Amino acid sequence: MSEKLTRTQQKNLERLGGVNPAEQPIPRRQFLTQLGGTAALTGAAVGAGLIIKDNWGMEGVKPPPPVRLKNYAVELLPSKPSLVVVRSNPVDSHGFASKDEELKAREDQVLKMVKAALSEMGGIERFITKGDVVVVKPNVAFDKNPDLAATTQPETVAAVVKLCLGAGARRVIVADNPINNPESCFFKTKVGDAALRAGAEVMMPQHSYFEDLYVGGETIKNTWKMFYRPFREATKVIGVSPVKDHNLCKATVTMKNWYGLLGNPRNQFHQDIHGIISDFALMMKPTFVIADGRKLLMRNGPTGGSLNDVKKADAIVVGTDCTAVDSWCVSRLLEKSRHEIIYLDKVIARGLGKDWRPQWTSEVTV
Amino acid sequence: MVKIRRAYEALFLGLFLFFLIITDLRYLRGWPVSLFLEATPLVAVSTALTTHTLYRNLVWGLVVIAITMMVGRVWCNWMCPFGILHHLFGWIGNRRNTKQMIEVNRYRKIYAIKYYILAAMLVMAGRWIVPATWAAPGDIVAAYKQSHASGVGRLTGAVGSGLSRAISESKTGSSTLQIGLLDPIALTVRSMTTSVLPTVHTATEGIYTEPREYMWGWIVGVIFVGFLVANWWIPRFFCRAICPLGALLGLFSRFSLWRIDRDPVRCTDCDLCLKSCEGASDPQGDLRKSECFVCLNCIEDCPHDALAFRFLPRKASEVTYPQVGRRQLMMAGLFGLLFYPMTRQSGLVKKNFNKAVIRPPGSVAEDEFLRRCIKCDQCIRVCPTNVLQPAMFEAGLEGLWTPIMVSKMGWCELNCTLCSQVCPTGAIREISIAEKLGTGPFEAKGPIKTGTAFYNQGRCLPWAMDTSCVVCEEVCPVSPKAIFTRNVEVTSRWGETLELKRPFIDPVKCIGCGICEHECPVKDDPAVYVTAIGETRDKSRSLLLSLVEDPQAQELVSV
Numbered sequence: 001m002s003e004k005l006t007r008t009q010q011k012n013l014e015r016l017g018g019v020n021p022a023e024q025p026i027p028r029r030q031f032l033t034q035l036g037g038t039a040a041l042t043g044a045a046v047g048a049g050l051i052i053k054d055n056w057g058m059e060g061v062k063p064p065p066p067v068r069l070k071n072y073a074v075e076l077l078p079s080k081p082s083l084v085v086v087r088s089n090p091v092d093s094h095g096f097a098s099k100d101e102e103l104k105a106r107e108d109q110v111l112k113m114v115k116a117a118l119s120e121m122g123g124i125e126r127f128i129t130k131g132d133v134v135v136v137k138p139n140v141a142f143d144k145n146p147d148l149a150a151t152t153q154p155e156t157v158a159a160v161v162k163l164c165l166g167a168g169a170r171r172v173i174v175a176d177n178p179i180n181n182p183e184s185c186f187f188k189t190k191v192g193d194a195a196l197r198a199g200a201e202v203m204m205p206q207h208s209y210f211e212d213l214y215v216g217g218e219t220i221k222n223t224w225k226m227f228y229r230p231f232r233e234a235t236k237v238i239g240v241s242p243v244k245d246h247n248l249c250k251a252t253v254t255m256k257n258w259y260g261l262l263g264n265p266r267n268q269f270h271q272d273i274h275g276i277i278s279d280f281a282l283m284m285k286p287t288f289v290i291a292d293g294r295k296l297l298m299r300n301g302p303t304g305g306s307l308n309d310v311k312k313a314d315a316i317v318v319g320t321d322c323t324a325v326d327s328w329c330v331s332r333l334l335e336k337s338r339h340e341i342i343y344l345d346k347v348i349a350r351g352l353g354k355d356w357r358p359q360w361t362s363e364v365t366v
Numbered sequence: 367m368v369k370i371r372r373a374y375e376a377l378f379l380g381l382f383l384f385f386l387i388i389t390d391l392r393y394l395r396g397w398p399v400s401l402f403l404e405a406t407p408l409v410a411v412s413t414a415l416t417t418h419t420l421y422r423n424l425v426w427g428l429v430v431i432a433i434t435m436m437v438g439r440v441w442c443n444w445m446c447p448f449g450i451l452h453h454l455f456g457w458i459g460n461r462r463n464t465k466q467m468i469e470v471n472r473y474r475k476i477y478a479i480k481y482y483i484l485a486a487m488l489v490m491a492g493r494w495i496v497p498a499t500w501a502a503p504g505d506i507v508a509a510y511k512q513s514h515a516s517g518v519g520r521l522t523g524a525v526g527s528g529l530s531r532a533i534s535e536s537k538t539g540s541s542t543l544q545i546g547l548l549d550p551i552a553l554t555v556r557s558m559t560t561s562v563l564p565t566v567h568t569a570t571e572g573i574y575t576e577p578r579e580y581m582w583g584w585i586v587g588v589i590f591v592g593f594l595v596a597n598w599w600i601p602r603f604f605c606r607a608i609c610p611l612g613a614l615l616g617l618f619s620r621f622s623l624w625r626i627d628r629d630p631v632r633c634t635d636c637d638l639c640l641k642s643c644e645g646a647s648d649p650q651g652d653l654r655k656s657e658c659f660v661c662l663n664c665i666e667d668c669p670h671d672a673l674a675f676r677f678l679p680r681k682a683s684e685v686t687y688p689q690v691g692r693r694q695l696m697m698a699g700l701f702g703l704l705f706y707p708m709t710r711q712s713g714l715v716k717k718n719f720n721k722a723v724i725r726p727p728g729s730v731a732e733d734e735f736l737r738r739c740i741k742c743d744q745c746i747r748v749c750p751t752n753v754l755q756p757a758m759f760e761a762g763l764e765g766l767w768t769p770i771m772v773s774k775m776g777w778c779e780l781n782c783t784l785c786s787q788v789c790p791t792g793a794i795r796e797i798s799i800a801e802k803l804g805t806g807p808f809e810a811k812g813p814i815k816t817g818t819a820f821y822n823q824g825r826c827l828p829w830a831m832d833t834s835c836v837v838c839e840e841v842c843p844v845s846p847k848a849i850f851t852r853n854v855e856v857t858s859r860w861g862e863t864l865e866l867k868r869p870f871i872d873p874v875k876c877i878g879c880g881i882c883e884h885e886c887p888v889k890d891d892p893a894v895y896v897t898a899i900g901e902t903r904d905k906s907r908s909l910l911l912s913l914v915e916d917p918q919a920q921e922l923v924s925v
Contacts (some may be wrong), residue, residue, distance in 0.1 A: 008634045010671070022629040026678045036679055038621045042432045049410065049428040057792030060738075061730050064534065208535065218912065264906060271911040349775035 066214040066223040071285040072237040074127055076320060081362040083319035083328060084117040088366040090294065090314055103155070109366075110316070111159040114290065115132050116366050118163065127236065130168035134236045134287075136160055136200065139257045140176045140191050142303055143184040149295040150304040151185070152240050154194035156292045156316070160240055161198035172200040175230040176260045203230045211264040217279035218350070221270045225263030238324070241307040243329045245301030245309075249273045250340050252302050253326040254289040254319075255280050255347070277343035281323060281352035291317040291325050293333045323353025324360070352358035367662045367675075372718060375450045375718025382447035386558055387573070389788060391750045398423070402447060402551045403742050403790040407431045407618075408484075408611040409552070412545045413791050415491040416737035418537060421792035431618055437620040439615045442605055443644055443659035448550035451594060452602050453644065459598035468640040470601060473648050477606045477657065481690045482698035484613035487545045489702025490724065491737075496703070498529075498536035505532040517704060539715075539733055542706045542764050543813075546740030548610050553590070556767060559747040560756050579775065580746070581755050586767065605659070606646055613688070614658035620686050626653050626664060632672035639664035639673055649673060650686070656688040706764075714762040719907065721762045721897035724771040724878060726754060727778065727814045728786035728797040731904040732761075738793035741767040745785035745794055751761035751776030753880065754785060769794075771816060771895050773880030774889075780843040780879060817878030818900035819848070819871050826893035828866045832858050836867050838882035838894045848875035849882060849894075873900060873910055 005013065013020065054060060076082055091109055094104040098214035127291045128134060140151035146153050163170045174195040178185035182204040186192030192202050203209070216222065231237070241257035248270060249256065258280040259266070269276040293315040297304045304310065313333060319325040323344060331338045339345060347353045385399040400423070403409065410427025414420050430441055462470065507529030513520045513527075533879045546552040560583035567573040580586075596603040605612055626649050628639075639649045640662070647657035649664040665673045714720055715732050726745055729735050746754040746769050753776030756767040770787070773777060783802055786794045797814065800806040804813035819838075827835040839849040851867035858864050871894075878896050886892035900909035908914060 005631070006634065006670075009631055012631045012633070016630060020629065020631045021680055021682070022627060022631070022676075024680070030681060034621075038435050038623055041621060042435050045431055046425075046428045049414070049420050049425050052414060052418060052420045053425060054417075054421050054792070055541060057419075057421050057730070057738075058794030060417040060419040060421075060792070061734055061795075197887060207539070219915070225906075265908065268908065268911045268914075 010164065020254075053100040060218035063212055063223075065198055066212040067226075067228050067231075067283060068175050068214050069231060070234075072234070072287045073285045073320060074236075074287055076126065077122055080122045081120060081360055082321060082363045083121045083324050083356060085328070085361065085363045086113040086117045086316045086318070086366055087314045087363065088113050090299075090312055091133045107158060110153075110155045110294075111162060112366050113316045114156070114159045114163060114318065116364055117316065120290075120362055121288075121318070121366055124163050124167045128164050128169050131162070131171075131172045132167075132169045132235045133233045134164045134169045134173070134238060135230045135234045136164070136172060136174045136195070137237065137260065138174060138189075138191050138195075138259060139238045139241045139260055140185045140189045141179045141260060143178075143180040143188040144304070146189055146191075147295070147307065147310070148304045149216045149242055149244060149297040149310040150302060151189040152191055152242050153292050153294065154190040156290060157191050157200075158194040158198040160290065162197055164236075164238070165199050169236075170191065171233070173203050173230045173234070174200045175203040175205075175227065176225040177205040178260065187240070197219055205263075213283070215279055215283045217275075217282045218346075219269065219275035219279050226265075227261045227263065236287040237284065239284075239286050241289065241291055242295070242297065243291050243293045243317075243333050244297030244304065245299050245334065247301060247364055249277055249343055250336060251326065251330045251334055253291050253322075255322040255326050255343065257289075258284045261269070265289075274343040274346050278346035278350060281347045281350070284322075286320075286322070288318060289322050289325055291319075291329050293317055293329060296333055298334065321353050323347050324356040327356040330363070368666045371662060371847070372446045375453065378445045379447050379450045379454075380570060382554075385745070386555070386563075389744065389747045390574075391498055391748070391782075392575075393783060394784065396688070396747065399748075400744055400788050400790040401426070403740070403744060405430055405445075405553060406549055406551045406611055407434075407802050408545050408549050408614050409740055409791060411614065411734075412488060412491045413544055413738060415488065415541050416541050417734070417792075418492075418533070421738070421790070422796075424790065431615075434615045434618045435621040435623075437624045438619040438655065438658055438660045439612065440660045441493065441608075441615055442612055443661040444742070446550055446611075449602075449605050449659070450642045452597050452605055456592045456597040456601040460601075464638075464641055467642070468637050471640045471643040472548050473646045473654060473657065475689075478690045478694070479607045480609055480613040481616070481688050482694050483548060483608065484610040484697055485698040486702035486705070487548075487610055490542050490544055490705050493541040493703060493706050494533070494536040496533045496536075497540050501532040501536060502529055505529070505535075523567045523775075539902070540706070541737060542709065543740065544705070544764070545610060545739050546742060548608060549740060549742075550604070550609055550611055552740045552742040553593075555747065556683060556741060556743040556756070557586050557590030559743045560767075561590065563747075576752070576833050581772070581775075582758050583756065586756065602644055602646075602659075605644075606657070616688050619656055619658070622655065624675055624677050625655055625679060625684065626658055626660070626662075626673055627671040627676040627683065628847045629674070630683070632670045633668075634670055634672075636669065638667050641667050652683050654685045654689070656685075658794070693856070706801065709763045712762040714765070715908075719898065720760050721899065722772075723757065723765070724773075724817045724896060724898050725901070725903065726769055726771060726785045726794050726804050727816050728783065728789075728794040729816075729903050730760050730795060735768070735793050735903075736764050736792045739765075739768045740793075742790065743767060743769065744788045744790065745769045748784045748788045749776070750784065751779055752781060753777050753884075771880060771896075773883035775884075776891065777881035777884040778879040810901070812913060813844070813915075814879050815877045815900055815902045817880075817898045818873050819878065819880075819882055819894055819896045821869065821871065822891075822893045822895065825888050825891065826869070827887070828868045829893070832856060832864055832866065834866060835887065836869050836883050837887060839867075839869050841881045841885045843879060843881060844875055844877055846875060846921060848872050848877070869894070874912065876900070 210225045211228040212223040213226035241254045246252045296311045300309045332337045389399045404423040405426040407427035410424040509528040560580040593666045599618035644661040645657045645659035647654040753771045754769045755772045757770045786797045823829040827833040836882045842849040880896045882894045883892045
């Protein structure tokens, strides 16, 4: 305060006790904290910025690494058949006191049939071991009554679930990505209820449950969105499918059942239907598959809609190779000529599956 | 000092206008024309929130933050072209006497609004934190189970990888970038591009070679002029009350080492320092550090030299933090949280995507696009054909003023990638001609498609009116042409036999450039038109299975 102060300024100085606080030296602590703090924060901001710097705008849009499906197949003893056809006379709907009893009888029968088929192949223990997490993939693409044979029969799903749990499976997940509304499909096909009663979990698709799956095939050359969440922990996979007609690829059996795991826009695959179905032989190596040939949708597939399109039959086909099972079903059940089914020829030509042979097949009747 | 500042203001405004004018095919060369857009820290911070990355030159924003942390909000009065324009407009409209000027520059409570705007916009951008928080515990448990490490390492590793998994999974489809609506640079570039320059051109014919027209551009212009004229009632109204960038810098300026400081002895409480105070930051009392624009006018105006720009002055004589109401801040945050779910009701990003939302080539998939685009319309400025237009609600409320291609206005020039070069945020990521056309290293990947053309056979001359035409085939730029013809013989109304070429689209070859639509003689509702389906930026919008990526087509980076 060397210069001359005005009267007001002198009053100010007196009020402040004769010391001008603005001229005090900077306290060391303030100096260090403020300088250090600013330097540290500036450094942190610039550093963080350099870490997340993205020169080409590609980092932000880079998809997560694609998932791959494991090989869920198990080795069978060479002496055992790889395809078993079980036949049993259909349960007569008359002669039961109530609907529930009839249902019970039908469930028991299917359980017996599937069990018989599996024991022919070496027993369920051959396929499911203690602690397994099993994904059961039914075909519930449409919200229709099971009697219309457009979807997997609920009692077959229940039988498979019970057998898996009986063999010591830790979890059984029943999952499908239907064409119609998922809740509605699982409800009206009765598969949801049957699965839950048998002790399985039902997993319906949600947006976040889809991941990029690497296929590297002929039609899916690279990756495609797949309903992968149920497979995160899975150790075994079982396909349970109906046997039905299809307008485009002529038959929907166990191979086309895997279509139900793909995400949108999957309808584009109709531009190359045989290619995509043959890709499934590459994509999915299931533990075993079941083609439920007790009700056959002979025409108007894959949706059906009339009981006149449904033919009652008596067979359940269990096998480890979708190709053989489909081949058997189309010629023996759907009354189609084997070479009408182009995808089967494709699969065989690509070496991804083997056609049905009598020497690997056994037929049993329960 | 004030003279130096004025020189800087002139320099930066001049530089901005220079870049604006040369954002043009004729003059562009290698100039960094998007520099101002890349330097606004609000863009850096908010795109880092939405994309978890920092695109290319947005690091400049960090430099501005660093400067702010040293010397305060110098950006606002020395560099920001919109701020400088406000300064200029306030000066033009100023008819007040000294006393009125002092009163109009006192701090008002409404100046806290900018902090609420910033809060709402940052919450919108960071909304992925909500789903990430939900997903995190599950992901951490899953990572812990999968981990083969042991002890503490297993736990920390699981927390780290679980968190990063939850964050990256929650990134898509849960946030939106809206800062561009009010970011001063984005707003200025947008206003200049879509209304000021076209208007000036019509008056002077000195800016473009061909006049430009922008749908609803006048709305952008009215908002721009409105903000400028507001200075006549409240000086620096936009900067003081609205600007979210100012609010962000206000938060960072709390660290600044230098600031205006008042000498309590020399000060005679004459309030003359308020006369030209740009920021309304109360230099006559305890300085509001977050509001000060560092214009240094107060130092000049003080008759007693009581004010100085000091290094580390007393903490006691400043208001370090912005004064905001907790409730208002919470309401703003809540609005930000709910804005995204509300706008996505339109379904326009996924299920209900609009056929008219044809994005320029190089654009990233729509969800990501809306998390990157700041609506600066720099792409629209540089587009040589006028095809790029600011959207109204075609892409939803979120997509207001984002670029779409309107083929009646222009077409996408085949050998041009200018929009991708000037985009500051990578909403249109930089592509080369080779990548756009799918040649050279991009052969396997194929060309970038922005949509697919279709015929309206009821309006097409050879299809409906027995008249030869096929202008569309003539102009189709790809080779081989995406438009081909089939010869037909028809009997005319008067009995003569006519031979006509009827055009068809080959969807494999069509890239959606829209020149066929632009040149179609059926001008009002062209007989050939482009819609967004088949665009390659999003696999779920593809049309043809045969065009789905090849595994050999690696993710190559352009240029």
